[in-house]
Amino acid sequence: MGINYCSLNWTTNLPAPFASITVTKDKSGNPVSATIPDKTHWYAPDRKDSYLHHDAVFDMRSKAVGKQHGHQATYDADGKLLTEPIAAGTADLYTPAGPFSAWDHRDHDVYPFIRALQLDGNPVHPNSTFAPTTLNRPCIYVGDYTKKYMARRPVLPNGGKQ
Secondary structure, eight states: OOOOTTOOGGGTTSOOOOSBOEEEEOTTSOEEEEEOSOOSSBOOOEEOOOGGGTTOSEEEEBOOBTTTBEEEEEEOTTSBBOOSTTTSOOEESSOTTSSSOHHHHIIIIIHHHHHHHHHTTOOOOBSOSSSOOSBSSOOOOOOHHHHHHHHHSOSSTTTTOO
């Protein structure tokens, strides 16, 4: 049985992101690493430097739910969860952290997000058509198409629980 793309039911079992994570900073106050209180449903945070999620300093992904779906959460330099597009992470129809390929994630999650940004007037392109990891410039506008994408890939997919 396939996925009902009109329904968001696939998002209800995704793990809630942490409202904040613990950030370790160097002597100058620059964030170096981050940790989470529970690794049951999430992989450890990684540093993030990408126009795909500007303002995000840390990025983490949930472990696969139902072998296919996942969740991405992004955090600022102080470890606070980012919930506003374009910086926020989203629910992933195909998580790159699961048994499905990163190409499924690219085709069903990343490319639609980039296209929404472009339709809203952002002159952005992926840094690679084969394996995009960032954009060629920052986004400056969140419009109707980006909002529609975010409605289909919510930041807080399980009703806002954290």
